[in-house]
Amino acid sequence: MGLNVAIVGVGPVGDRILRCLKERSFPLAAQPVVMATTARTEVLGDEEVQVHKTAPELFEGIDVVFFAGREGAKGASREWADVAIKAGAYCIDNGSDFRMYPDVPLVVPEVNMDAVTPNTKLIASPNCSTIQMVVAVAPLHRAAGIKRIVVSTYQSVSGWGLKAMEELEQQLCCLARGEEVPFDPCVFTRRICLDCIPHIDRFTASGYTKEELKMVNETRKILDSPEMQVSPTAVRVPVMIGHAESVNVEFRRPLSAAEARAILSDPVQSPGIVVMDGPAVDPHATASRKAPDELQYPTQVDILQDEYKDLVLVGRIRDDETVDHAINLWVVADNLRKGAATNVVQIAEKMIERGFWPGKV
Ligand SMILES: NC(=O)c1ccc[n+]([C@@H]2O[C@H](COP(=O)([O-])OP(=O)(O)OC[C@H]3O[C@@H](n4cnc5c(N)ncnc54)[C@H](OP(=O)(O)O)[C@@H]3O)[C@@H](O)[C@H]2O)c1
Numbered sequence: 001m002g003l004n005v006a007i008v009g010v011g012p013v014g015d016r017i018l019r020c021l022k023e024r025s026f027p028l029a030a031q032p033v034v035m036a037t038t039a040r041t042e043v044l045g046d047e048e049v050q051v052h053k054t055a056p057e058l059f060e061g062i063d064v065v066f067f068a069g070r071e072g073a074k075g076a077s078r079e080w081a082d083v084a085i086k087a088g089a090y091c092i093d094n095g096s097d098f099r100m101y102p103d104v105p106l107v108v109p110e111v112n113m114d115a116v117t118p119n120t121k122l123i124a125s126p127n128c129s130t131i132q133m134v135v136a137v138a139p140l141h142r143a144a145g146i147k148r149i150v151v152s153t154y155q156s157v158s159g160w161g162l163k164a165m166e167e168l169e170q171q172l173c174c175l176a177r178g179e180e181v182p183f184d185p186c187v188f189t190r191r192i193c194l195d196c197i198p199h200i201d202r203f204t205a206s207g208y209t210k211e212e213l214k215m216v217n218e219t220r221k222i223l224d225s226p227e228m229q230v231s232p233t234a235v236r237v238p239v240m241i242g243h244a245e246s247v248n249v250e251f252r253r254p255l256s257a258a259e260a261r262a263i264l265s266d267p268v269q270s271p272g273i274v275v276m277d278g279p280a281v282d283p284h285a286t287a288s289r290k291a292p293d294e295l296q297y298p299t300q301v302d303i304l305q306d307e308y309k310d311l312v313l314v315g316r317i318r319d320d321e322t323v324d325h326a327i328n329l330w331v332v333a334d335n336l337r338k339g340a341a342t343n344v345v346q347i348a349e350k351m352i353e354r355g356f357w358p359g360k361v
Contacts, residue, residue, distance in 0.1 A: 112224070
């Protein structure tokens with residue numbers, strides 16, 4: 001017994017969905033059906049996998065489809081979600097195409113799983129930078145009501161897709177060999193290696209990028225707070241995997257950094273979070289070389305460790321001494337795992353728990 005699963009898209013997110021299903025012992029009736037724009041074999045999740053050219057008959061008998069394809073008119077979910085739903089499948093989409101549709105729930109399981117009902121056939125998963133921020137701020141919002149968020153992101157190149165990871169790797173190799181560093185302006189507008197680019201997705205007339213507006217609109221939808229003020233700046237940094245965010249949160253009611261730290265450290269109030277904000281432990285400290293008196297904090301390298309890759313790490317929790325009832329946080333997560341693949345697999349796991357497939361699991 002188990003579910004028949006399909007995955008559409010075999011970029012870094014599709015690869016991580018396959019890994020998540022295996023690592024989390026997702027109840028599968030058979031090997032997932034994997035699809036892309038062309039048929040071929042590919043190594044995914046460390047195994048050679050048959051990739052099928054996406055076709056209507058491949059959705060027959062499938063219980064849940066994870067979409068990890070490109071976005072837009074010719075993107076995977078625009079082209080195939082309707083077909084999959086008509087064939088009887090629930091669809092969970094990593095892309096942005098349907099996120100703001102009023103009848104499509106936009107879900108982070110730690111925050112708003114109740115938005116999914118048995119009548120929901122299409123579920124959207126938020127943008128990676130939105131997911132990690134709302135996991136971190138939702139418990140604080142429940143405690144003190146968020147009035148305003150000011151966020152700056154430090155987003156890795158894998159958020160763009162496989163081509164961007166290959167480009168950064170190639171640029172680093174050229175740099176190491178002392179060669180001229182090439183770049184493809186269709187990936188990033190500038191050379192990303194040794195630089196930070198305050199430009200993710202297209203600019204809109206307001207001067208904000210579409211990535212930044214996703215953080216505004218998606219946060220309001222997930223937290224069911226249309227009035228919440230969110231002021232974002234999204235920046236691409238030369239990191240392969242993992243996004244970090246500096247988040248300033250102003251509350252409607254008093255909440256100190258110490259109270260926020262206690263809330264975020266409580267796994268019942270704050271599922272999916274690890275707080276790294278205590279005194280640093282220096283394994284090399286000796287009697288003559290004392291541990292430096294520094295604080296612990298998470299970085300994009302920490303998030304790649306097995307124990308953290310499905311979690312959101314929070315540190316640098318401080319009172320904002322310039323505004324009443326405000327704090328600062330540093331939030332880190334793996335954009336391919338919790339920011340995408342883990343989130344969609346967790347949504348399906350919760351649907352199983354809630355009895356969406358009676359008699360099958
Ligand atoms: N990367 C992240 O951090 C992240 C985080 C959250 C959400 N997302 C979203 O997740 C999705 C996948 O991201 P990614 O980085 O893995 O993308 P990617 O590297 O661009 O890979 C996209 C995959 O989708 C397939 N595809 C595209 N159009 C298709 C269509 N019409 N029918 C069937 N397959 C199609 C492509 O097939 P071919 O291989 O045959 O070209 C490719 O395998 C995107 O919507 C992205 O916005 C990404």
